Amino acid sequence: MPSIQDIISDLKKKYERNYGFAVFDLDWKESGDAVIVSGEVLTEKQKAETLASIGEACGKKVEGDIRVLGNPSSREIGWAAVRADVADFKSRFVPTGVMNEKILKRIRASQIKKGEILRVLLQKDNQILAQSGDLTLGWIDLADVDLRKESLEEKWRTGVAARAGKTVAAAFSEEKIIREAEKFLGVKYILGAKSDASIDCSGFTQTVYKNACGVILPKHSWDQKNMGIAVEMEKAQTGDLVFMVGKETGTKHVGIFESVNGGKNIIHASSASGEVVRQSADEVFEKYNLAEVRRVVKN
Numbered sequence: 001m002p003s004i005q006d007i008i009s010d011l012k013k014k015y016e017r018n019y020g021f022a023v024f025d026l027d028w029k030e031s032g033d034a035v036i037v038s039g040e041v042l043t044e045k046q047k048a049e050t051l052a053s054i055g056e057a058c059g060k061k062v063e064g065d066i067r068v069l070g071n072p073s074s075r076e077i078g079w080a081a082v083r084a085d086v087a088d089f090k091s092r093f094v095p096t097g098v099m100n101e102k103i104l105k106r107i108r109a110s111q112i113k114k115g116e117i118l119r120v121l122l123q124k125d126n127q128i129l130a131q132s133g134d135l136t137l138g139w140i141d142l143a144d145v146d147l148r149k150e151s152l153e154e155k156w157r158t159g160v161a162a163r164a165g166k167t168v169a170a171a172f173s174e175e176k177i178i179r180e181a182e183k184f185l186g187v188k189y190i191l192g193a194k195s196d197a198s199i200d201c202s203g204f205t206q207t208v209y210k211n212a213c214g215v216i217l218p219k220h221s222w223d224q225k226n227m228g229i230a231v232e233m234e235k236a237q238t239g240d241l242v243f244m245v246g247k248e249t250g251t252k253h254v255g256i257f258e259s260v261n262g263g264k265n266i267i268h269a270s271s272a273s274g275e276v277v278r279q280s281a282d283e284v285f286e287k288y289n290l291a292e293v294r295r296v297v298k299n
Contacts, residue, residue: 108192
C-alpha cells in the first residue's frame with residue numbers, strides 16, 4: 001500500500017505532466033484517527049482527488065486545510081490588464097523557447113482581448129498563471145499584460161454568472177441573441193480561439209451570451225452544459241444552448257438554437273464547415289447526436 005507521501009508525490013507528478021507546472025505544495029500529519037492535509041493546490045478537483053486518494057489508502061478520516069488558488073475566494077495575489085489586441089490563454093506551461101504553432105494549437109484554451117482583467121496567481125519565467133473572469137485558468141505571456149499593484153476585482157467579473165441547475169435573471173431577448181450570433185457568421189473556426197477573426201464552438205456561445213445579455217458562461221462546452229436547466233428538444237426556444245457529440249469523432253460540441261417559422265436551426269462554430277454557420281437542426285444532427293438542451297436565462 002503506498003504511503004501518504006508517495007500518493008502526494010505521484011499526484012504532483014501527474015499534474016506536472018498534465019499542466020507543465022504543478023501548483024501542488026502539501027504537508028500532512030496524523031492526529032488521532034484522522035489525517036490532516038494542509039498546503040495549496042490549483043483547483044478544487046485536485047483537492048478532492050487528493051483527499052479521496054489519501055482516505056482510500058489509509059482508511060482514516062481525512063481533513064483538509066488546503067487553499068485552492070483557483071477559488072476566487074482565496075487571497076488575492078495580483079491583477080493584470082491585457083494590453084495585446086488578442087492574447088493566447090494556454091492550458092499548460094510550455095517554455096517560450098520551445099513553443100511553436102503546433103504546440104500552441106494543442107494547448108490554446110482560450111483567447112483574451114485587450115482590456116480584459118486577469119487575476120494573477122503566480123509568475124514563472126516570462127509567463128503568468130492567471131484566471132479570467134469566466135474562471136478559466138491559463139498561462140499568458142507577460143509581454144501581453146500590464147501587471148497592476150491595485151486591486152482590479154470590481155472589473156474582473158462584470159456580468160451575471162450562469163448557475164448550475166438554475167436559470168439566472170438577465171436582460172435576455174431572443175432578437176438580441178440572434179443578432180449577436182449573426183455577427184459571427186462566416187468567422188473562421190479555430191479550436192481554442194475567441195476573437196472577431198476566429199473562434200471555436202464554446203467561445204462562440206460564451207461571447208454571444210456575454211455580448212447579448214451580460215451572462216458569463218464557462219469557456220468549455222461541457223462546463224457550459226452544467227449551467228441552467230435541461231429542456232426537451234421539442235420545447236427548445238430561441239437562445240437555448242444545444243449540446244451534441246460527434247457521431248464519428250465523439251467530439252463534444254455546442255450551438256445556439258433558433259426557432260424560425262416552425263423550423264429549427266442551430267447557429268454554431270463548425271469545425272466541419274470551418275466557420276460559424278446557420279444550419280437546420282436536421283442537417284446538424286446528421287453528424288451529431290443530441291446530448292442535451294439547456295436553458296440558462298429565465299424567460
